[in-house]
Amino acid sequence: MKTIGILTSGGDAPGMNAAIRAVVRTAIYNGLKVKGIMRGYAGILQGEFIDMNLSSVADILQRGGTILRTARCEEFKQKEVRKKAAEILKTHGIEGLIVIGGDGSFRGAQLLSSETGVNTIGIPGTIDNDISCSDYTIGFDTACNTAIDAINKIRDTATSHERANIIEVMGRNAGYIALYAGVAGGAEIIILPEVQWNINEICEKITYGIKRKKLHHIIVLAEGVISAAELDKMIRERLPKLDLRHTTLGYIQRGGAPSVMDRILASKMGARAVELILENKSQRVVSIRNNKIVDDDINSALSMKKEFNYNLYELSKILSI
Numbered sequence: 001m002k003t004i005g006i007l008t009s010g011g012d013a014p015g016m017n018a019a020i021r022a023v024v025r026t027a028i029y030n031g032l033k034v035k036g037i038m039r040g041y042a043g044i045l046q047g048e049f050i051d052m053n054l055s056s057v058a059d060i061l062q063r064g065g066t067i068l069r070t071a072r073c074e075e076f077k078q079k080e081v082r083k084k085a086a087e088i089l090k091t092h093g094i095e096g097l098i099v100i101g102g103d104g105s106f107r108g109a110q111l112l113s114s115e116t117g118v119n120t121i122g123i124p125g126t127i128d129n130d131i132s133c134s135d136y137t138i139g140f141d142t143a144c145n146t147a148i149d150a151i152n153k154i155r156d157t158a159t160s161h162e163r164a165n166i167i168e169v170m171g172r173n174a175g176y177i178a179l180y181a182g183v184a185g186g187a188e189i190i191i192l193p194e195v196q197w198n199i200n201e202i203c204e205k206i207t208y209g210i211k212r213k214k215l216h217h218i219i220v221l222a223e224g225v226i227s228a229a230e231l232d233k234m235i236r237e238r239l240p241k242l243d244l245r246h247t248t249l250g251y252i253q254r255g256g257a258p259s260v261m262d263r264i265l266a267s268k269m270g271a272r273a274v275e276l277i278l279e280n281k282s283q284r285v286v287s288i289r290n291n292k293i294v295d296d297d298i299n300s301a302l303s304m305k306k307e308f309n310y311n312l313y314e315l316s317k318i319l320s321i
């Protein structure tokens, strides 16, 4: 019987557990054995392997985080360390490895496979949605829902006090969470790394909003631009009388029960990853594009460029006049 390994690597994301469950259950359904590897690539080197059965993944579908834990493992960037990892995998009988993570984790999986022959399959798990080959990544939808929940609450108090509020959301160098949460949360202003912005235009928009008696001004800011505190200072310098507050949502966006969208995406991706192993495929990343589950060679997946949704950004400007 073939044995596969599964690990989560890089930043955690809600829905990773749903993907682990899908991998384990699909693998067992197809007669494979599964070993869970704790703490990403570091767990291979430290020999942290767990035999997974059907009940190892019971009651995790609805839980945020990852039961396999996650860690960063700098030494995995060294060729000799990856060689050692492959030897350890071999001693545990692991022929295929499924890696749930981001770009960095996929780079590690690609090198491990091309250098040592271990079959590797990547599943995109990150709240940032910054993996080019996939329209959506596991965790993004949940993070957006968490962000709009917070925006709704801040909007209540902003309206009562007729205040402006800056809400800084995560996303690393990408503005997907800010864009989606900003549109869904009815933000007046959305500031993203992908779009040029001008502080004077932002202040003009706030001033215009005050003149037309808007009750609040919600500014959604992507963390990859500047910090909420810095933007707060820039606005105060220009509009000293404005009643302004800022909030950084931070790690609440990384946790919580995964949304329906994330659970389904994770279930489909996890199952497809196992199918690819059964087809003896290697160095592939599972993605969703145009609502279809597809897979690509890791190298070509890593070199793809994702088209930013400028139409949605333009729509946000029309809807917030």
Ligand code: ADP
Pocket: 009, 010, 011, 041, 071, 072, 073, 074, 075, 076, 077, 078, 101, 102, 103, 104, 105, 106, 107, 108, 109, 111, 126
């Ligand atoms: P993410 O997978 O979310 O992009 P990182 O970039 O931190 O997160 O990568 C996670 C882990 O993947 C790293 O700690 C390391 O073990 C491995 N990794 C990242 N980049 C490489 C690389 N160039 N070569 C080999 N392994 C890598």
